[in-house]
Amino acid sequence: MKRFLLLLLVLVLPSKGLCYERVVVLYAPASGIIKALGAGDKVVGRTRTDETFPKAVNVGSHLRPNIELIKALRPDLIVAGSKRAFPEELEKRLNTKVYRYDPRNIEDLLQCILDLGKLLDRQAKAESLVREFRERLTKLMPLKRPVRVIYEVSQSPLKVAGQRSIVTAIIEKAGGVNQVKVNRKHVIISPEEILKLNPDLYIYQEGPMNRNPIPPRERPYFSALKAKTLKVDEKEFARPGLNVIDAILRLNRLFK
Template sequence: MAFKAQALTITDDRGKTITLTKPASRIVSLYGGITDILLSLNLENKLIAWTKQDQALHPKLTFTQVGTHLRPSLETILSLKPDLILQMGKRPHSLLIAQKLEHFGLTVAIFDPQNFTELFQCIHKIGILTQTESKAKKLIQKLKAQLENLQPVPSQKRPTVFFEVRYPNLLGAGKKSFVSEIIFMAGGQNVLNHPKKLVHLNPEVLLKLNPDVYIVQVGPMNPVYHPLANRTFYQDLKAVKKKNIFLVKEEEFSRPGPNTIQAAIKLHNFLKEKRLIPQN
């Protein structure tokens, strides 16, 4: 007697029920953090397409490129006949792309983790859809253990941190960004207590905030590092005077995924080296 395979069902971060009749085996990843999760679950053989940025970050792997995270080629994706498309973020443009793909009968799951707890839920759900739930649980346990090894820092002893997303036309990471969660787990406090992910501000406002630490990401959103000491007004910042400037890779800090745990560890170690948090 044949037994019918059990359907694989999750609820994505839109609140939409996603059901597969069998484990996903032809996956298109539209976001680098999603790709990092798939690779961490050893699902290279199930991945058939990714973005141009993924190809640049993983030159030894070759998959069909479908454009960028925000502007993927619908024609290319349709031609590949995927059984699962994974996207991260709920910007209107991302949701519109998902709707167009779903109109053609394709299955799209969207995740939008705002913190590590939600990231771990995302990993677990991808594990369910790919029938690698056991591996997903082991990965989550490993990542949680790494975070738990970070030394807790009392609120009154946390240094203030500013995270530069882009310059010029200064853009900082706000309270609702995943970066803010990384800063907190590392022992710092985001100086931008603004209820948005990304915040535009001018140098005068930054001077008033006067953070203890200034982080600059380098990557597609901020391709060229402009030394802070050479910028007008920036010489007066506490972080610049004390040389508490930390250059980081955009793909580690601004893409929710397994790499963000390493980002928190690296920032924690930087704060320790600079004696900005307790040493034990």
């Protein structure tokens, strides 16, 4: 009888073994959330450009991680991006639990926060972060009409955000509409097509994907561009992390 009761307790009580203690983060936008959850002490590996956890081991880039180095860290959880960035073949080689952090819209992002909270035994903090996010969304101001937007990802080749980009979710939540309707994350486009779409606002990012961009109005092929232009930090807009709420509110104020 005593043995049966012990077994019952094991099955009913939450197990600490169900949360993860050694984490390798292969997609930097997730790092900010892990830090906000208060679980940074669990991170043992990170990508080369991820500065959130400087004491964690550098395991290479998110597209070309050092698999043998990751194995040596003995992680019990890997936080990766899409299957395109971290293919299933690599996942099989590691034989470790992989969580796919790849939010495409605001609800996806909030769910990712809750998921990470559960995986890292920080459920209460995750729920608090989600509540705070939703509360800040109540500060959005209504607009008389949607603002037509195009978001430049890179100047050369000329590439813009498509419908599957988190940028589109930011624009829409702020009260705008992405003029590019292609169902892809990034879309190569011609200057002529952009002029034809006739946006109200042309946003261009500056960062690793678009280093030292020339202001659109100084480019000969945009001499006929009527839109207002806005330069933004790539980290603020193109990375699907907690920064998204600040980007939404900033755009909403600008649209107003």
